[in-house]
Amino acid sequence: xKTVKVQAKVNQELCTGCRTCERVCPVxxxxxxxxxxxxxxxxxxxxxxxxxxxxxxxxxxxxxxxACEPFDISTDxxxxxxxxxxxxxxxxxxxxxxxxxxxxATRAEELAAAILGGAASPEALVRATGVGSxxxxxxxxxxxxxxxxxxVAWERKKGSYxxxxxxxxxxxxxxxxxxxxxxFRFDSDREIMDRIVQAPVEP
Amino acid sequence: MYSKPLPPAPTRKSQYGVxxxxxxxxxxxxxxxxxxxxSELIPDQPSVIYPSARxxxxxxxxxxxxxxxxxxxxxxxxxxxxxxxxxHGFTFLGGEPYAEMLRTIKDVxxxxxxxxxxxxxxxxxxxxxxxxxYIKAFKxxxxxxxxxxxxxxxxxxxxxxxxxxxxxxxKRAYDAxxxxxAHNSDVREVHFHRQVDRAVKPFGMSYARCETRSTYHMNxxxxxxxxxxxxxxxxxxxxxxxxxxxxxxxxxxxxxxxDADNDLYAINDRTTVGGMKNYGKIIHLFGAVDDCIVILDFxxxxxxxFASGVIYANMVGxxxxxxxxDNPLPPYTWYTETxxxxxxxxxxxxxxxxxxxxxAVVHNYAWVGYPAVFFAEHTPxxxxxxxxxxxxxxxxxxxxxxKHALLADNLDAAMAFAYRTTxxxxxxxxxxxxxxxxxxxxxxxxxxRVAPGVNEKVDKVLLPKWLAQRDIDxxxxxxxx
Ligand code: SF4
Ligand code: SF4
Numbered sequence: 001x002k003t004v005k006v007q008a009k010v011n012q013e014l015c016t017g018c019r020t021c022e023r024v025c026p027v028x029x030x031x032x033x034x035x036x037x038x039x040x041x042x043x044x045x046x047x048x049x050x051x052x053x054x055x056x057x058x059x060x061x062x063x064x065x066x067a068c069e070p071f072d073i074s075t076d077x078x079x080x081x082x083x084x085x086x087x088x089x090x091x092x093x094x095x096x097x098x099x100x101x102x103x104x105a106t107r108a109e110e111l112a113a114a115i116l117g118g119a120a121s122p123e124a125l126v127r128a129t130g131v132g133s134x135x136x137x138x139x140x141x142x143x144x145x146x147x148x149x150x151x152v153a154w155e156r157k158k159g160s161y162x163x164x165x166x167x168x169x170x171x172x173x174x175x176x177x178x179x180x181x182x183x184f185r186f187d188s189d190r191e192i193m194d195r196i197v198q199a200p201v202e203p
Numbered sequence: 204m205y206s207k208p209l210p211p212a213p214t215r216k217s218q219y220g221v222x223x224x225x226x227x228x229x230x231x232x233x234x235x236x237x238x239x240x241x242s243e244l245i246p247d248q249p250s251v252i253y254p255s256a257r258x259x260x261x262x263x264x265x266x267x268x269x270x271x272x273x274x275x276x277x278x279x280x281x282x283x284x285x286x287x288x289x290x291h292g293f294t295f296l297g298g299e300p301y302a303e304m305l306r307t308i309k310d311v312x313x314x315x316x317x318x319x320x321x322x323x324x325x326x327x328x329x330x331x332x333x334x335x336x337y338i339k340a341f342k343x344x345x346x347x348x349x350x351x352x353x354x355x356x357x358x359x360x361x362x363x364x365x366x367x368x369x370x371x372x373x374k375r376a377y378d379a380x381x382x383x384x385a386h387n388s389d390v391r392e393v394h395f396h397r398q399v400d401r402a403v404k405p406f407g408m409s410y411a412r413c414e415t416r417s418t419y420h421m422n423x424x425x426x427x428x429x430x431x432x433x434x435x436x437x438x439x440x441x442x443x444x445x446x447x448x449x450x451x452x453x454x455x456x457x458x459x460x461x462d463a464d465n466d467l468y469a470i471n472d473r474t475t476v477g478g479m480k481n482y483g484k485i486i487h488l489f490g491a492v493d494d495c496i497v498i499l500d501f502x503x504x505x506x507x508x509f510a511s512g513v514i515y516a517n518m519v520g521x522x523x524x525x526x527x528x529d530n531p532l533p534p535y536t537w538y539t540e541t542x543x544x545x546x547x548x549x550x551x552x553x554x555x556x557x558x559x560x561x562x563a564v565v566h567n568y569a570w571v572g573y574p575a576v577f578f579a580e581h582t583p584x585x586x587x588x589x590x591x592x593x594x595x596x597x598x599x600x601x602x603x604x605x606k607h608a609l610l611a612d613n614l615d616a617a618m619a620f621a622y623r624t625t626x627x628x629x630x631x632x633x634x635x636x637x638x639x640x641x642x643x644x645x646x647x648x649x650x651x652r653v654a655p656g657v658n659e660k661v662d663k664v665l666l667p668k669w670l671a672q673r674d675i676d677x678x679x680x681x682x683x684x
Contacts, residue, residue, distance in 0.1 A: 189424025
């Protein structure tokens with residue numbers, strides 16, 4: 001669960017309209033709006049998950065994170081069929097109880113539940129669970145693996161830097177790579193990851 | 204008679220830490236603290252060029268000497284060059300030595316080639332403005348004529364075709380005709396890289412997009428992950444740009460020399476061996492500590508605070524041999540962290556626990572900007588100062604940290620509580636003190652007593668095993684500082 005305590009606010013005086021904020025936002029909450037004479041950046045508070053990406057990358061230091069009325073982002077796993085949740089987690093090669101986001105303590109089962117609840121893009125999964133709104137780095141592939149396992153086709157917003165694509169997992173590494181670079185112990189690591197995926201749901 | 208503690212590394216003004224004025228007392232100012240010189244614990248440490256009486260001039264001359272052996276003929280007239288750096292280097296010895304190595308590389312390349320432009324591109328971990336802060340602090344933008352930039356893993360990316368399929372680098376890292384990989388050999392994240400391709404790692408990390416970094420930490424497994432960097436480095440795209448590498452060679456006592464080569468894998472072998480030789484003993488010595496209170500007291504996020512060149516994350520895993528590749532999962536890695544259930548039970552029985560010798564952690568001064576809740580969940584943690592707690596409460600990566608940590612008004616109160624509840628009087632301070640270790644008298648006694656046995660075991664049993672696991676010729680041991 002993510003508790004959003006701060007949201008982005010733009011100082012329009014400092015903004016040069018470079019669109020960096022728009023491009024680094026994982027949920028497309030920042031938008032440069034053109035006007036007759038000039039432009040301004042709008043942050044949609046109903047979308048902003050308080051990830052700090054825009055504040056950290058704005059070259060003009062024009063964005064501040066300001067306190068907002070705190071609100072929680074999470075999906076209630078109990079509303080969905082646990083058999084389907086389990087199946088989707090295992091297809092994405094995660095254990096349902098496995099941690100998938102270090103920053104928000106989100107577990108795999110919640111990502112599956114959010115997809116069953118209709119989240120059909122990376123940004124929708126972030127909005128539904130809070131994953132990807134902390135460091136913005138490590139759960140990137142987890143999100144994309146879940147969407148692929150669910151058979152969800154999604155498109156990147158034009159011009160965005162985010163969500164470039166899913167990359168290879170251990171289960172897909174070509175045999176010749178594993179053979180040539182045996183010192184990296186692909187198979188032994190895969191054996192551990194398989195045991196994690198297959199571990200019982202209850203301890 | 205115990206000697207005085209060493210001066211701790213100074214606090215640093217940063218958006219990622221509390222204001223230095225709020226750090227009212229350092230661990231080294233506590234009573235009962237002494238220092239043990241590294242040379243006493245590990246007599247065969249290499250001599251260092253920094254810190255030394257020669258100052259930064261030593262870094263400059265060693266860099267020049269190392270670069271003299273490097274071929275730069277590929278950088279022909281009118282070409283552009285990016286010197287690729289990483290934030291880690293700036294966390295050593297106050298940061299100036301690494302900054303000086305970068306300045307020297309720039310000067311030598313400008314002098315020996317007719318490059319149109321030599322720029323600095325400094326990658327980072329998870330604090331997206333951290334290298335901007337270093338660039339400013341060390342006036343590197345002026346030195347690079349306005350061409351020094353930080354780069355973050357959410358910046359514009361570039362697809363790179365590799366033997367692992369498409370991976371993603373940072374566009375700004377590769378927006379020159381040639382790249383120079385300017386790094387360091389500090390063992391640092393051995394829990395992640397396991398001293399496998401240590402010298403290559405930034406290609407999959409600080410020069411890479413978040414998709415690639417997530418591949419490393421989520422997709423491949425704790426040891427196989429290290430192939431990500433090699434896959435990118437060996438890609439035709441990166442090979443077409445790679446000119447050479449220059450490394451500040453580190454030991455727990457400081458900077459030993461500068462190594463440079465057109466062959467990154469030659470540096471990789473040397474740093475692999477040197478790292479195991481110079482850090483293997485101190486990390487194993489940490490593993491021999493039976494119980495202690497740890498004080499975090501350095502301008503870095505929780506796992507990265509240093510004691511005698513070793514980061515706290517290594518102490519967290521020092522109950523197993525982190526260099527031994529037959530141990531698949533260290534007690535702390537991002538794979539291990541995900542393998543615990545919400546209630547703290549491991550998903551499979553063979554998850555090694557966090558080092559049980561750490562009885563309590565007193566968080567006197569450490570930064571946000573790295574997901575650190577795992578450490579507070581697994582070890583009793585006392586944070587000093589409301590302001591520091593508030594900083595963690597605001598940090599999107601640490602929203603839950605204070606849910607697991609206690610708060611103390613000041614360092615003395617935190618220590619009094621830690622002594623009383625743990626029953627140990629052994630204290631280990633991660634404060635970046637140079638040349639030795641600030642510890643309590645009792646821990647100094649223990650370290651002195653066990654060090655000879657640890658040194659012998661590493662030399663006779665462990666080093667040969669580690670080298671064999673990595674297919675590295677044992678002869679290299681004698682050739683490397
Ligand atoms: S990143 Fe900053 S300067 Fe650029 S458009 Fe956004 S607010 Fe304006
Ligand atoms: S804080 Fe994050 S979610 Fe909010 S507008 Fe900025 S980039 Fe988007």
